[in-house]
Amino acid sequence: MVEGNASLLNEQWTTDWIGYFLSPYDEPEGPCELDEPLSTHPGLGYPYVNGNLIQEATGSYLVGPYDFDSLLFGETLKRLSEFDGYSFYVDKDSELHYFKPSNTEVIEVTESNIYDYSPFTKSDTDLTNYVIVKGKGFTIEYSSASSINKYGRQMKVLENPLIIDSDDAYEMASSYLRTYSEPVLNGTVTILGNENIDLHDGINFDLPNLEVSGTYDIKSYTHKVDKEGFYTTIDYGVRQYDPMKDLQNIKTNVSQVSESTSVASPGIEGSVIYKSGNGYGGSSIFHFNENTRKLQLTGRLDLRDSYQSIYITNEAGDDASTASYNVALGYLALRNITTGDNNTALGYRAGAYTTTGSDNVFIGSWAGRYETGSNKLYIAKSDTSYPLIYGEFDNDVVKLGNHSDAWNASLYCGNIYSVGDFSSSRGLYAQWISSSTPLGDAASPPVKSIQFNYDDGLSGSTNFLWDKDYNDLTISGNIYHSGNFYMRANQISGIAIPPYPSSIANKHYVDYRIPTDTQPSKLAGAIWSSGNTEFSQLYYCTSNGGSWKPVTFG
Amino acid sequence: MSLSYKVTITDRLTETDYEYDNQTKNIQSIEVTNSKDRMYQTGKVFFHNFPTRFVVGDYVQIDINGEQVFYGYISSIEITGGGTRKALVKLIGKTYDLWKIKVRDRPAFEGEKK
Numbered sequence: 001m002v003e004g005n006a007s008l009l010n011e012q013w014t015t016d017w018i019g020y021f022l023s024p025y026d027e028p029e030g031p032c033e034l035d036e037p038l039s040t041h042p043g044l045g046y047p048y049v050n051g052n053l054i055q056e057a058t059g060s061y062l063v064g065p066y067d068f069d070s071l072l073f074g075e076t077l078k079r080l081s082e083f084d085g086y087s088f089y090v091d092k093d094s095e096l097h098y099f100k101p102s103n104t105e106v107i108e109v110t111e112s113n114i115y116d117y118s119p120f121t122k123s124d125t126d127l128t129n130y131v132i133v134k135g136k137g138f139t140i141e142y143s144s145a146s147s148i149n150k151y152g153r154q155m156k157v158l159e160n161p162l163i164i165d166s167d168d169a170y171e172m173a174s175s176y177l178r179t180y181s182e183p184v185l186n187g188t189v190t191i192l193g194n195e196n197i198d199l200h201d202g203i204n205f206d207l208p209n210l211e212v213s214g215t216y217d218i219k220s221y222t223h224k225v226d227k228e229g230f231y232t233t234i235d236y237g238v239r240q241y242d243p244m245k246d247l248q249n250i251k252t253n254v255s256q257v258s259e260s261t262s263v264a265s266p267g268i269e270g271s272v273i274y275k276s277g278n279g280y281g282g283s284s285i286f287h288f289n290e291n292t293r294k295l296q297l298t299g300r301l302d303l304r305d306s307y308q309s310i311y312i313t314n315e316a317g318d319d320a321s322t323a324s325y326n327v328a329l330g331y332l333a334l335r336n337i338t339t340g341d342n343n344t345a346l347g348y349r350a351g352a353y354t355t356t357g358s359d360n361v362f363i364g365s366w367a368g369r370y371e372t373g374s375n376k377l378y379i380a381k382s383d384t385s386y387p388l389i390y391g392e393f394d395n396d397v398v399k400l401g402n403h404s405d406a407w408n409a410s411l412y413c414g415n416i417y418s419v420g421d422f423s424s425s426r427g428l429y430a431q432w433i434s435s436s437t438p439l440g441d442a443a444s445p446p447v448k449s450i451q452f453n454y455d456d457g458l459s460g461s462t463n464f465l466w467d468k469d470y471n472d473l474t475i476s477g478n479i480y481h482s483g484n485f486y487m488r489a490n491q492i493s494g495i496a497i498p499p500y501p502s503s504i505a506n507k508h509y510v511d512y513r514i515p516t517d518t519q520p521s522k523l524a525g526a527i528w529s530s531g532n533t534e535f536s537q538l539y540y541c542t543s544n545g546g547s548w549k550p551v552t553f554g
Numbered sequence: 555m556s557l558s559y560k561v562t563i564t565d566r567l568t569e570t571d572y573e574y575d576n577q578t579k580n581i582q583s584i585e586v587t588n589s590k591d592r593m594y595q596t597g598k599v600f601f602h603n604f605p606t607r608f609v610v611g612d613y614v615q616i617d618i619n620g621e622q623v624f625y626g627y628i629s630s631i632e633i634t635g636g637g638t639r640k641a642l643v644k645l646i647g648k649t650y651d652l653w654k655i656k657v658r659d660r661p662a663f664e665g666e667k668k
Contacts (some may be wrong), residue, residue: 033666071656072652072653072654072655072656073652073653073655073656074593074649074650074651074652074653074654075653077593077652078592078593081593088593088649088652089594089647089648089649090647090648090651090652091625091648092613092615092625092648094648094651096652189663193557193619195618195619195621195623196621198588199588199589199590199593219589219590220587220588220589220590220591221588221589221592221617222585222586222587223584223585223586223587223623224583224584224585225557225581225583225584225618226582226584227561227582227583229557230557230559230618230619235589239573262640348577530619
């Protein structure tokens with residue numbers, strides 16, 4: 001019994017009016033007007049739902065706020081106690097004790113102290129393996145596939161508009177299934193008398209010969225003393241499911257818990273919850289649910305590795321010893337890193353073989369898996385030697401690969417800028433490579449130039465080359481142009497160009513200007529072309545302020 | 555450890571306690587039950603010779619092995635035999651008091667921790 005237990009006395013609540021109002025001879029006289037408020041714990045204001053009130057109706061089980069109107073006071077307290085996990089009794093002085101059981105014990109039942117028992121039979125009476133939870137504005141479904149396969153689908157609907165959070169609904173559903181997705185054991189057992197048993201205790205079976213084990217709730221007990229002695233009969237079973245009780249546990253306010261303390265929510269086995277606020281208004285800051293295997297965190301994740309590295313997921317950075325400032329996210333990412341620093345690996349097996357290499361960046365599953373060097377960039381989706389983007393931070397090199405056998409990925413872009421003065425080592429260079437020879441490895445591209453080649457740059461022809469040193473533009477091939485075409489060499493400033501002849505107005509023309517000291521005989525060479533050159537009419541203008549004159553070919 | 559039990563009945567009119575234990579040998583059997591369905595205790599005590607002074611409503615406390623396992627009232631007395639006045643005395647726990655009144659509409663639940 002709880003009376004006399006020092007740890008419980010502090011939890012006791014008292015009402016004095018009961019003894020004043022009641023005597024064994026009193027008959028119920030209808031509702032009483034109470035002079036004082038009822039004393040109970042401050043689980044106030046929350047609608048109460050009793051899991052036992054789940055009623056089957058058209059295949060559904062309805063759960064809703066309970067109406068206290070016209071209830072007997074004892075029934076009210078009973079439901080409240082089921083709601084909040086408290087217990088109560090009235091002592092010989094007519095004082096009501098409403099307390100939180102803190103001395104819960106588990107009665108051990110072994111073959112040595114068992115006296116009699118009902119058959120240990122599991123029943124599917126309460127079997128449910130498919131749960132639908134209807135909250136306010138949403139519905140979620142939850143099921144146990146293994147149980148359905150074994151026993152067939154048995155569904156229940158839990159409906160409660162107070163549930164406004166789908167996560168809470170999943171908690172309720174999973175909690176329900178944890179209890180009822182398999183047949184449950186209920187029964188009666190008689191053991192040698194135990195005068196200390198109470199309703200909030202548990203009973204644990206250790207009966208290997210009967211293949212029975214596990215801990216169950218005590219639903220009722222009967223002490224019997226007769227000529228055969230003292231023995232206690234216990235009705236046991238699984239915990240009665242109370243969805244609102246579980247919901248209340250989810251919403252438990254533990255804001256008063258000190259920073260270093262984790263709190264296991266009593267109604268959600270395996271859950272650890274940290275919340276701020278209180279009751280239904282609280283918000284979860286940290287919530288780990290063992291059943292769903294989800295960790296929810298509202299806020300910043302502050303990870304503190306000794307070497308300021310972050311390794312997330314199984315086996316990421318497993319061999320790290322003094323490696324510092326690394327970031328690895330993904331299974332086996334930087335798996336073999338030992339002392340390499342400043343590496344970033346995002347993706348499954350990214351940079352997995354890097355051990356002492358440093359300053360690498362690996363992005364994508366398998367990206368740079370075999371890379372053991374330093375200062376490398378891999379953006380890829382496989383462990384190819386030709387990643388889509390490869391780079392060497394120390395050599396200022398970027399290559400585009402095709403994933404399989406060459407560096408020949410396409411580059412689509414707007415402007416291309418070659419940053420530099422073209423005076424020493426830089427140029428803008430593109431070549432078609434007939435072999436898999438990587439760019440720059442076999443050939444040193446011409447510098448101080450803009451060049452487009454059709455071969456490997458060694459023996460092939462140059463299609464387009466502008467060379468800064470010689471100020472030459474060389475084009476191999478024809479020039480096709482649909483508009484006006486100007487070629488101006490050494491043009492002297494200040495020359496006033498006369499208006500073009502009306503005969504070429506609105507027509508395509510070539511405007512080629514040469515210095516005044518250029519001999520007319522050189523004109524033909526100036527407009528030399530390896531291909532066919534056809535002009536409908538040539539005009540020339542010789543001096544400032546002159547006029548256009550047609551050229552006549554004799 | 556040998557079994558010990560004691561049934562204490564309080565005559566409400568005289569407020570006098572009468573004890574019956576394994577030494578007095580007046581009790582044939584004792585049953586005490588509690589359940590989560592009701593949350594108040596019930597009990598049965600078979601007397602070989604039940605005194606006539608006791609009436610329904612007298613207080614009863616039952617101790618087993620020194621531990622109080624029941625406190626409540628006599629709820630009924632069934633005389634099962636003449637002569638020695640064999641009787642089945644049915645008991646109901648004091649917590650049953652809570653089932654004798656109704657709460658008013660929309661009660662306010664509040665209180666102070668003592």
